[in-house]
Amino acid sequence: MPEVEYVTTVNLPPETIWEFVKDMNNWAPMLTGYQKHEIIDDTDSIWTLKGDVGVLARRVELRAHVTEWNGPERVSFTLTGINEEVDGGGTLSMARVGAASIAPTSNASTALAKPEGLFRKMLNGIFRFFFRLMHGKGPERAKAGAPAENASELRFVLRMDAGGPTGPLVNAMLAPALLPAAEDLANKIAAHLEKQHAA
Amino acid sequence: MDFFKKKRKWDLEVDVVVIGSGAAGLTAAIAAHSGGAKVAILEKAATVGGATAVSGGVVWVPCNHHMSEVGIADSRDEALAYTKRLTDGRSSDDLVTTFIDAAPQMLRFVEEQTSLKFTALAKYPDYHPEFPGGKPGGRSLDAGLFDANELGDWKKKLRRSPVFGMTAMSVTEATEWGVFSKPLSLPFKLLGERYAKGLVCYGGALTGKLLKAVLDRGIQPILETGAKELVVDEGRVAGVRATKANADYFVRAKKGVVLASGGFEWNKKLAAQFLGGPLTHPNSPPCNEGDGLVMAMSVGADLGNMTEAWWCPSLVIPGEEYDGAQLNRGDFATRSLPHTIIVNRRGQRFVNEAQNYNDLMKPFFAFEPHSYERANLPAFIVFDSQYLAKYALMTYMPGRPPPDWIPKADSLEALATKIGVDARGLAATVQRFNGFAREGKDLDFHRGESLYDRFYGDPDAANPNLGTIEKGPFHALEVHPGAIGTKGGARVNGDAQVIGASGAPIAGLYAADNVMAGVTGAGYPGAGSTIGAAMTFGFLAGRHAAKQ
Numbered sequence: 001m002p003e004v005e006y007v008t009t010v011n012l013p014p015e016t017i018w019e020f021v022k023d024m025n026n027w028a029p030m031l032t033g034y035q036k037h038e039i040i041d042d043t044d045s046i047w048t049l050k051g052d053v054g055v056l057a058r059r060v061e062l063r064a065h066v067t068e069w070n071g072p073e074r075v076s077f078t079l080t081g082i083n084e085e086v087d088g089g090g091t092l093s094m095a096r097v098g099a100a101s102i103a104p105t106s107n108a109s110t111a112l113a114k115p116e117g118l119f120r121k122m123l124n125g126i127f128r129f130f131f132r133l134m135h136g137k138g139p140e141r142a143k144a145g146a147p148a149e150n151a152s153e154l155r156f157v158l159r160m161d162a163g164g165p166t167g168p169l170v171n172a173m174l175a176p177a178l179l180p181a182a183e184d185l186a187n188k189i190a191a192h193l194e195k196q197h198a199a
Numbered sequence: 200m201d202f203f204k205k206k207r208k209w210d211l212e213v214d215v216v217v218i219g220s221g222a223a224g225l226t227a228a229i230a231a232h233s234g235g236a237k238v239a240i241l242e243k244a245a246t247v248g249g250a251t252a253v254s255g256g257v258v259w260v261p262c263n264h265h266m267s268e269v270g271i272a273d274s275r276d277e278a279l280a281y282t283k284r285l286t287d288g289r290s291s292d293d294l295v296t297t298f299i300d301a302a303p304q305m306l307r308f309v310e311e312q313t314s315l316k317f318t319a320l321a322k323y324p325d326y327h328p329e330f331p332g333g334k335p336g337g338r339s340l341d342a343g344l345f346d347a348n349e350l351g352d353w354k355k356k357l358r359r360s361p362v363f364g365m366t367a368m369s370v371t372e373a374t375e376w377g378v379f380s381k382p383l384s385l386p387f388k389l390l391g392e393r394y395a396k397g398l399v400c401y402g403g404a405l406t407g408k409l410l411k412a413v414l415d416r417g418i419q420p421i422l423e424t425g426a427k428e429l430v431v432d433e434g435r436v437a438g439v440r441a442t443k444a445n446a447d448y449f450v451r452a453k454k455g456v457v458l459a460s461g462g463f464e465w466n467k468k469l470a471a472q473f474l475g476g477p478l479t480h481p482n483s484p485p486c487n488e489g490d491g492l493v494m495a496m497s498v499g500a501d502l503g504n505m506t507e508a509w510w511c512p513s514l515v516i517p518g519e520e521y522d523g524a525q526l527n528r529g530d531f532a533t534r535s536l537p538h539t540i541i542v543n544r545r546g547q548r549f550v551n552e553a554q555n556y557n558d559l560m561k562p563f564f565a566f567e568p569h570s571y572e573r574a575n576l577p578a579f580i581v582f583d584s585q586y587l588a589k590y591a592l593m594t595y596m597p598g599r600p601p602p603d604w605i606p607k608a609d610s611l612e613a614l615a616t617k618i619g620v621d622a623r624g625l626a627a628t629v630q631r632f633n634g635f636a637r638e639g640k641d642l643d644f645h646r647g648e649s650l651y652d653r654f655y656g657d658p659d660a661a662n663p664n665l666g667t668i669e670k671g672p673f674h675a676l677e678v679h680p681g682a683i684g685t686k687g688g689a690r691v692n693g694d695a696q697v698i699g700a701s702g703a704p705i706a707g708l709y710a711a712d713n714v715m716a717g718v719t720g721a722g723y724p725g726a727g728s729t730i731g732a733a734m735t736f737g738f739l740a741g742r743h744a745a746k747q
Contacts, residue, residue: 035518050518056361056526059518083602165383165596168391169366175395 002175003159006182010190012197013150014094018072020193021092035059046082052177060084079160085167086174088160097151154190156182209438209451213239215744216439216452217459218426218491221249222258222730223712223737224459225409226305229312230738231457232416234745239450240418241441243425243460243486248358248406250461250483250684250713255363256402257370257727258317258340258734260302269321271337275299281325281332285722289504297693298718298735305738306340313412315342315405318371324650325725326555335650339726341370345404347397349411354397356422357410358484361521362528363401367393370401379532380657382591383598405730424448429456429494429708436498436707455707455744458697459737462685462713463489464508465524473687475506476564477576480513480527480679487684491714495689498708499699503716505687509729510560513681514580514593517604527681528593530580531556534678535655537666538586540632541678543575546615546624548632551644552580553652553664557723563680579618579675581611581625583668589657592676606675614673629668636665684729686717695740707747709740 010017035048043066050059061082067089068076078089158178162170214236217224225247228238246252261278278299283292309315317340325333344367347354367390368376376385399407413420423443430438430449438451463469464481466489471477481487496502512534513527520526534541535553543549550562565574582592589597592605601607608614611629615622635641639662646652647664656663689697689710696704697715712733719728 050520057518057520058516085599164599165385166387168388169394170391172391172394173365 001159001161002171002178003157004175004179004182005155005157006179006186007153007155008183008186008190009097009151010154010193011151012193014072014096014152016197017094017152017154017189017193021094021189022071058084060086062086081163085163086160086170087163088158090156090158093155093157095153095155097153154186156186158182209449211239211448212451212453213237214452214454215239215457215741216241216426216450216455217457217741218439218494219243219249219458219460219712219714220247220406220410220420221251221459221461221712221733222405222409223251223733224249224457225406225413225737226309226734227457227459227709227711227737227741227744228413228418229409229416230308230741231454231745232413232418232741233308233312234742236454236741236745238416238418238741240413240420241424241426241439241450242420242422243490244358244484245423246356246358247353247410247420247422248402250487251730251733252358252402252406253360253363253482253484254402254683254730255370255726256342256400256405257320257323257730258306258342258405259338259725259727259731260306260340260735261299261334261338261724262303263306263317263319263338263340264303265317265319265340266337269319269337271319271321271334273334273337277332277334278338279332281327281330281334282719282722282724284330284332285327285724286718286720287722289507289720290716290718293693294691294718297739298732301739302731302735305735308738309409309734313408315408317342318369320370320374320726322374322654323370323726324654326557326651326723326728328650334725338724342401342405342408343369343371344393344398344400345407345411347399347403347407350407350414353410353414356420357399357403357407359399360402361526363403365394366390367398367400369404377658379655380536380590380659380663382596426460426490426494429498431498434706436705452707454747455709455740457695457709457711457737457740457744458491458495458689458714459711459733459740460491460714461487462508462682462688463487463492464682464685465489469493470685473505474508474685476510476560476680477573478508478680478682478685480515480525480681482511482513482527482529482681482683485522485524487713489685491710492688495697495708495710495714498697498705499701500689500705500708500710501698501700501702502688503690504720505716507687507717507721508682508685509557509713509723511556511681511683512560512563513679514676515679516593527679529556529681529683530678532655533582533590533592534559534580535652535664536586536590536657537636537660537662537664538589538668539580539582539666540628540668541578541580542620542625542628543578544620546621546626546628548628548643549575549578551641551646551652553646553649553655555651555723560680560682563678576680577619578678579620580678581614581629581668581673581675583673584670585666585668587674601674607672609671609673611668611673614675618675618677620675633667633669636662636667639665641665684713686713686719686729688714688716690716691736693739694743695736696743709744711736711740 215231220242
């Protein structure tokens with residue numbers, strides 16, 4: 001199963017990042033590939049997204065299910081393909097630099113906190129991010145110096161697994177696209193926040 | 200243009216400028232360089248390979264030296280008789296003779312000058328193997344696999360096919376593994392490993408090996424540099440004005456310019472102006488917009504074969520894109536396998552569905568004088584659950600329910616209503632076809648009688664191309680007019696020099712591939728005819744230009 005992890009340091013505390021990230025409207029515009037979505041209930045929704053498979057772009061429909069909502073530390077989710085034999089999931093976590101890193105949880109066994117009203121916004125952003133498998137250069141960030149005292153570690157763990165007989169081949173095609181997608185979004189969030197708070 | 204009177208400085212000066220980086224352009228570059236010329240290749244796209252790179256990469260060469268390795272004999276007379284018949288009078292016999300004689304030379308030259316070592320495809324028949332001079336196999340050649348890592352930094356600049364390029368298997372392997380009839384038996388783990396390692400196949404392998412040879416000669420294709428205009432000095436083509444980074448880029452060609460920039464299938468204006476039928480869904484990269492044709496026309500080139508294309512039926516997965524445009528998937532097998540038919544809006548069959556893709560398309564354009572409509576457009580491929588249980592439908596593997604966007608119904612009548620086809624007509628057609636399928640003989644269109652048909656069929660079926668359509672749910676997909684390229688363009692002589700309207704060669708100007716008036720005229724002799732002819736005239740052009 002192709003799985004990538006991308007970690008970047010943001011010179012802001014986890015609470016500040018969470019305040020930004022928990023509202024999808026803040027960062028959804030940073031994503032591409034989104035076509036449409038339909039909310040089913042508080043934890044499930046159906047998404048139509050466009051992502052790269054090898055050299056072509058395809059529309060993919062996925063059922064998304066949130067398995068953990070634990071701000072300002074972590075949110076986890078699973079994905080199940082509707083029109084393609086593909087499954088996946090991921091975790092977005094934030095931790096203060098120097099503190100013990102938060103290990104990604106294995107989704108299903110984690111107790112699901114009530115996501116409340118912000119859940120849907122968060123969910124939207126995450127799944128749009130997940131399929132941001134389009135081309136595009138990442139944002140310019142200021143050259144990294146020593147992390148500030150209250151800096152945070154922003155971590156994305158993403159995984160996709162194509163099923164069926166063609167799974168091994170499709171996974172080989174998906175794998176190279178996952179890390180750039182994770183890097184791109186994480187860096188855009190970081191760049192935006194650092195610029196905003198430097199002002 | 201008064202280029203020299205202004206004494207404008209050239210940005211680059213070489214002997215031979217090649218426009219386009221498909222198999223024709225790369226072969227022309229190698230041939231010119233081998234003849235001692237300094238060569239530049241201009242490529243409009245950001246990647247190398249053009250339509251060749253997205254193709255099957257097969258090369259059709261009659262009388263090739265690999266045929267004996269697979270025990271198939273060939274002769275010049277057979278090749279000439281077969282090819283001339285297929286031109287349908289739309290190419291000169293002299294040019295066909297040039298092609299038949301030069302193609303084996305080209306093949307040996309390419310194998311000597313590059314890492315290409317072809318394999319004759321013994322089981323891949325000519326597209327009319329029953330015609331006099333036709334062969335059951337051997338004229339079509341496989342380029343094998345290529346490790347794109349050999350290209351170093353150029354690896355990422357090799358164009359990848361959205362269809363053939365997704366599975367790193369040679370044509371030989373694909374044939375042995377039953378890529379059409381037994382998709383579940385393909386070794387997907389091995390294919391995934393090959394993909395991850397950077398192995399490419401089909402057109403990617405052919406282009407990759409040619410590109411490697413070009414790079415080894417110190418020629419680096421100049422990408423994202425589209426040729427716009429031929430520079431003429433005192434009646435001779437002396438160079439090219441291209442656009443590079445939104446600025447003019449002038450390249451001097453002391454010995455010649457070779458147009459090898461592909462067809463005009465993505466240029467709606469030219470397609471409507473010239474083609475014999477509505478080409479709505481081309482299968483090539485969208486950058487094939489007829490740039491070379493327009494340049495040739497602008498210096499007075501005589502044109503030929505303008506109504507023709509390398510036609511190919513297209514199927515579409517909505518929203519699937521390649522190079523920013525809808526991907527139109529050429530259909531080579533769905534229509535040839537059992538449990539499928541193609542019908543028009545009356546619900547009637549009108550062609551042998553397993554016919555080769557070029558000839559198959561022509562009845563689609565049948566004109567109705569009384570209505571001024573095309574009798575067989577739109578057309579639909581109709582199939583049942585038996586098909587879906589056994590065979591792949593584009594990228595959807597057997598045994599899976601097809602996606603919801605594909606029209607589906609429990610009865611043929613309901614399906615007909617959904618797709619706007621006459622229900623009674625469809626029911627009658629299917630009833631008659633099912634009778635043929637049970638008897639194993641298509642009395643209307645002879646589907647499955649040609650060795651070619653059976654190559655794309657299911658060898659384990661009672662008749663490789665026939666099967667009843669009787670187990671619901673029933674499905675239908677629109678079949679769109681497509682083409683892997685146009686094949687009308689500048690007429691050339693035996694040295695691939697472009698001929699002017701006056702009948703004399705235009706000094707300094709050459710053409711190959713789909714820029715030139717296709718040597719095979721209306722026909723498609725066998726797999727790789729496009730590339731075989733393209734490379735041959737590229738070879739002739741490069742060789743002749745270097746001698747100037």
